[in-house]
Amino acid sequence: MTKFDEATQAVRVDVTTYDVCLDPGYVVGGPLNGGYLMAVMLRAAVDASPYEHPVSTSAQFLRAPATGPAQVRLEPLKTGRTAAMARVTLVQDGAAYIEALVTTATLTGEPPGWTAGPPVAMPPPEECLPLPEPKPGSNMTLNARMDLRFDPPTVGWFTGTPTGRPESRAYFRLSEPQDPDPYVLAMAVDVLPPVVFSAGYRGWAPTVELTWHLRALPAPGWLTLFGQGRLVRDGWFDEEVEVWDAAGNLVAQARQLARLGRG
Incomplete structure (x- = not known):
């Protein structure tokens, strides 16, 4: 079992x-990374479902949980012939911290009937830029758990x-040797710095x-993350992320609504 498997x-x-x-190894500036918490x-x-893969997740982040013990509580909503739905709640000290609706199904890996290509051509990973390592004692422990290499214009x-422009593009993989899976993808859709940083916020x-x-099971190797925003207004912004695997397959899509940071 890898460190990521243990931590999730x-x-x-x-x-x-x-x-x-x-796990305290997935902190970003104090709070735990939302993608890690979803994983x-x-x-x-998935363990409680008759199906193997989390194909759709919609999560409301009510408050930021602390590191340490917590519980996940499930309320099954429906189980059909091809999918199951459940309400999933992350609970700590008796209070709900994240509420999610999760649909599980089993992906077969059949070829796509139709697919668009990646939104932007990326330079190879060796021409992309990692951010500097955080200083000792930093509250950015997630950085040590992953390898992010950014398309230079977006950093x-x-x-x-x-x-x-609100945008971010990068290659992503875990620091430890591990092929990507649906749980790694759950974190991948939320590991880019907020796209509004590139817009000057x-x-x-x-x-x-x-x-x-989750659109497909990912091939081994780097994941490529394409993030963009459509509107920054009234203290809110949106962020859309596509995740492509090393074989050129679209494997995950995400959209989030977030509060505008105050630096």
Whole structure:
């Protein structure tokens, strides 16, 4: 079992309850990464389902949980011939922290009937840029768990030269040797810096709602993340992310609504 598998493990207590331990290695500026938290919840949802894959997740982030013990509670809503639906809640100290509706199904891996191509041509990973390592004692522990390499124009915000457009593009993989799977994809859709950084905004930008879809099981190798926003207004922004695998397949799509950070 890899560190990521251990950090997202859900241990069954009964038919609707799973014990989890939220790992301090997935912190971003204090709070735990939302994609990591979804991966934890989806472990429980899939374990309790007759189907193998979390094909659709819509999560409301009510508040930021602390690291340490928590529970995932399930409320089955429907089980059909091809899919099952459940309400999935992350609970800590008796309070709900994330509420999600999760649909599970079993993907067969058949070829697509039709597919568009990636939205932008990316340079190869060796021509892309990692961000500097965080300083010792930093509250950005997630950085050590992953390898993100950015398309150079979209990381200009780090040096004070943002493009003026809400966008971010990068290659992604875990730091440890592990092929991507649906749980890695759950984290991948939420690991890019907020796209509004490239539009000139800074500060923590908390996710309020995030919906993502698993479109195919990913091939081994790098994942490519394409993020963009459509509107920044009234203290809110949206972020859309596509995830493509190393074989050129669209494997995940996400959209989230978040509060505008205050730096």
